[in-house]
Amino acid sequence: MKAIHAPPIDSRAAGGWTALLRAAVPFAAGLVFALGLGLSGMTQPAKVIGFLDVAGAWDPSLAFVMGGAVGTYFLLLRLARWRGTSLPPDDTPAAPAAARGGALRDRRLVGGAALFGVGWGLAGLCPGPAVVATVTALPGALLFAAAMVAGMLAWRFAPLLWHRLRGAAGAPGPLAPASDAPQECGSR
Amino acid sequence: MTELVLAPLGGGVLIGLAAAGLYFGAGRMAGISGILGDAFRLDPAVAGWRWAFLAGLLAGGALLLALLPGALPARIEGSPGLLVLAGLLVGVGSRMGGGCTSGHGVCGISHRSGSSLVATLTFMTAGAATVFVVQHLLGGGL
Numbered sequence: 554m555k556a557i558h559a560p561p562i563d564s565r566a567a568g569g570w571t572a573l574l575r576a577a578v579p580f581a582a583g584l585v586f587a588l589g590l591g592l593s594g595m596t597q598p599a600k601v602i603g604f605l606d607v608a609g610a611w612d613p614s615l616a617f618v619m620g621g622a623v624g625t626y627f628l629l630l631r632l633a634r635w636r637g638t639s640l641p642p643d644d645t646p647a648a649p650a651a652a653r654g655g656a657l658r659d660r661r662l663v664g665g666a667a668l669f670g671v672g673w674g675l676a677g678l679c680p681g682p683a684v685v686a687t688v689t690a691l692p693g694a695l696l697f698a699a700a701m702v703a704g705m706l707a708w709r710f711a712p713l714l715w716h717r718l719r720g721a722a723g724a725p726g727p728l729a730p731a732s733d734a735p736q737e738c739g740s741r
Numbered sequence: 742m743t744e745l746v747l748a749p750l751g752g753g754v755l756i757g758l759a760a761a762g763l764y765f766g767a768g769r770m771a772g773i774s775g776i777l778g779d780a781f782r783l784d785p786a787v788a789g790w791r792w793a794f795l796a797g798l799l800a801g802g803a804l805l806l807a808l809l810p811g812a813l814p815a816r817i818e819g820s821p822g823l824l825v826l827a828g829l830l831v832g833v834g835s836r837m838g839g840g841c842t843s844g845h846g847v848c849g850i851s852h853r854s855g856s857s858l859v860a861t862l863t864f865m866t867a868g869a870a871t872v873f874v875v876q877h878l879l880g881g882g883l
Contacts, residue, residue: 580794591801608877617753644768646844646848659856661837665835672830673864688802691816692821697825
């Protein structure tokens with residue numbers, strides 16, 4: 554786990570308006586994202602299950618959600634490249650998997666996606682809609698979101714616990730040295 | 742037509758605009774499992790913008806509740822045990838696999854990441870297989 558460190562001096566001194574301004578872009582992005590999820594039908598578990606039910610009364614409408622989202626994002630990226638805009642680093646979530654040797658050979662990427670897909674198919678909720686649905690205060694929505702966050706934290710802290718237990722059972726001495734610390738993935 | 746094509750397409754365009762806006766405006770990927778999972782870190786440089794995004798998601802949800810309540814579920818199907826199991830699988834799986842529907846499905850594919858395409862095809866197939874087992878082999882009741 555990371556050591557607790559004080560916030561950098563400049564952000565502390567800047568405070569107020571600068572911090573608010575810096576939060577404005579992610580806040581607006583989250584707000585528009587939630588409206589898009591709601592309008593598209595992704596926040597209705599029954600509709601998601603209908604989309605995944607290819608052998609039953611298949612509801613293909615959610616395919617247009619991904620089509621619209623990817624089409625828009627992809628075209629904007631193409632436009633920016635064509636105009637020669639300098640772009641932020643390409644920090645796609647699969648970058649660590651690509652660095653480990655490609656997707657098809659990456660058991661963590663494929664295994665994780667498969668587990669996620671099973672959970673998605675069981676409840677009809679994925680992380681974005683699950684967060685948005687908590688505003689309904691429905692017990693089921695809150696329960697799902699709490700379990701999801703617990704799962705995320707469990708994945709992060711399980712290796713730490715594993716190292717501790719193994720360190721305690723093994724020879725006496727310092728617990729897991731710094732270089733042996735569990736790898737943190739996908740954070741900057 | 743509206744419900745089948747236009748609403749999903751329009752919602753998708755909004756999602757694409759939001760994700761592209763976060764990338765161009767702040768240099769971040771709109772992968773919600775990563776944003777949520779790393780929001781609990783202690784370093785404010787890591788967690789700060791993630792909480793702003795999550796606050797935006799909740800504000801958008803509140804707006805939906807006020808303007809378009811039909812967009813939100815009126816009830817969540819499934820026993821408490823099933824919902825906990827599903828939530829744990831989504832939480833562990835999305836972090837283990839490095840992303841979810843938004844991070845791999847929207848951002849990764851838009852950035853032409855082959856790994857994200859593999860992840861997306863994998864969770865779609867697993868989701869469809871799960872729904873097939875639940876709806877057609879177990880008769881829909883869990």
